[in-house]
Amino acid sequence: MEIYTKLHHLIKPFSKVISVWDSSPQAILMNDLKSTLKEDIRYQSEKDKRTLIKKVLRRLAVLHSTSFSETAIDLPNYQITSQWHEWCSDQLIRLCSRNHWANSNWIKVIDYAYDQLDLTNYKQSSPQVLTHEDPHFENIFYRDEWVWFIDWEWAAIASPLRDITILCQDLYDIGLIQFVRESYQEILKNNKLHIPSVDYLRDFNYLYIHHTTMMLAWEIEKYFQGHTTEEQVQVMINFKIREIKRITNETLIFYH
Numbered sequence: 469m470e471i472y473t474k475l476h477h478l479i480k481p482f483s484k485v486i487s488v489w490d491s492s493p494q495a496i497l498m499n500d501l502k503s504t505l506k507e508d509i510r511y512q513s514e515k516d517k518r519t520l521i522k523k524v525l526r527r528l529a530v531l532h533s534t535s536f537s538e539t540a541i542d543l544p545n546y547q548i549t550s551q552w553h554e555w556c557s558d559q560l561i562r563l564c565s566r567n568h569w570a571n572s573n574w575i576k577v578i579d580y581a582y583d584q585l586d587l588t589n590y591k592q593s594s595p596q597v598l599t600h601e602d603p604h605f606e607n608i609f610y611r612d613e614w615v616w617f618i619d620w621e622w623a624a625i626a627s628p629l630r631d632i633t634i635l636c637q638d639l640y641d642i643g644l645i646q647f648v649r650e651s652y653q654e655i656l657k658n659n660k661l662h663i664p665s666v667d668y669l670r671d672f673n674y675l676y677i678h679h680t681t682m683m684l685a686w687e688i689e690k691y692f693q694g695h696t697t698e699e700q701v702q703v704m705i706n707f708k709i710r711e712i713k714r715i716t717n718e719t720l721i722f723y724h
């Protein structure tokens with residue numbers, strides 16, 4: 469409620485909010501946007517997926533280029549902390565103690581990434597912009613030929629790559645992840661927001677590893693709570709661990 473009241477003028481073009489009442493009884497009235505992107509994208513062809521993802525990226529680029537007065541909107545500045553690394557290690561330890569198929573090397577992969585890249589002390593290199601902070605596919609809709617975002621409660625000032633690497637968390641396809649990384653950089657070239665390539669790629673990689681770690685912990689939590697099956701969580705863990713390994717190695721070779 470606080471965010472919608474404070475940012476109403478900035479997020480209105482992206483949110484389909486009709487009205488906000490911030491006195492008791494507090495309420496937000498918004499259009500019914502029907503199915504989320506997670507449902508829409510599931511049965512689409514590779515080509516249609518790319519087209520839709522590009523529309524989302526273009527819309528995020530507009531959000532990220534919004535000019536605002538920092539003092540007027542008074543939002544937190546996002547910084548990486550040790551929280552997700554610690555949570556993910558704890559989750560993996562719990563998983564290993566309960567399931568014979570869990571692999572204790574998974575913990576080493578994450579520790580290696582945080583240690584070698586000194587991830588917890590990483591300073592974002594890109595300009596600090598207005599970000600949604602949680603644009604995963606269940607917070608995005610495609611309706612009336614336009615992309616809409618809900619659930620703005622974590623909105624903050626951060627590198628635009630924070631949103632982009634959160635978006636990647638619902639993709640289990642290296643080709644699509646590379647597509648997102650390249651497309652967004654291309655879109656920014658035609659936008660007001662210029663980020664030197666080395667800064668762009670460094671922010672992408674560090675934030676991608678950090679968010680993949682966060683989502684890994686979260687997916688394990690959903691498994692513990694009975695929302696996902698053993699087979700599903702295994703696919704997700706294997707993919708995310710491979711991604712953390714792949715991007716850690718790439719970063720150590722090119723940007724460190």
Ligand SMILES: Nc1ncnc2c1ncn2[C@@H]1O[C@H](COP(=O)(O)OP(=O)(O)O)[C@@H](O)[C@H]1O
Nearest residue numbers: 498499500501502503504606607609618619621
């Ligand atoms: N305007 C809307 N139109 C259609 N579905 C919605 C809308 N708002 C929320 N939902 C559905 O409810 C879910 C949870 O809403 P959300 O505001 O994201 O809460 P949470 O903070 O629990 O994620 C969304 O993922 C979506 O499925």
Ligand SMILES: [Mg+2]
Nearest residue numbers: 606607618619
């Ligand atoms: Mg949500």
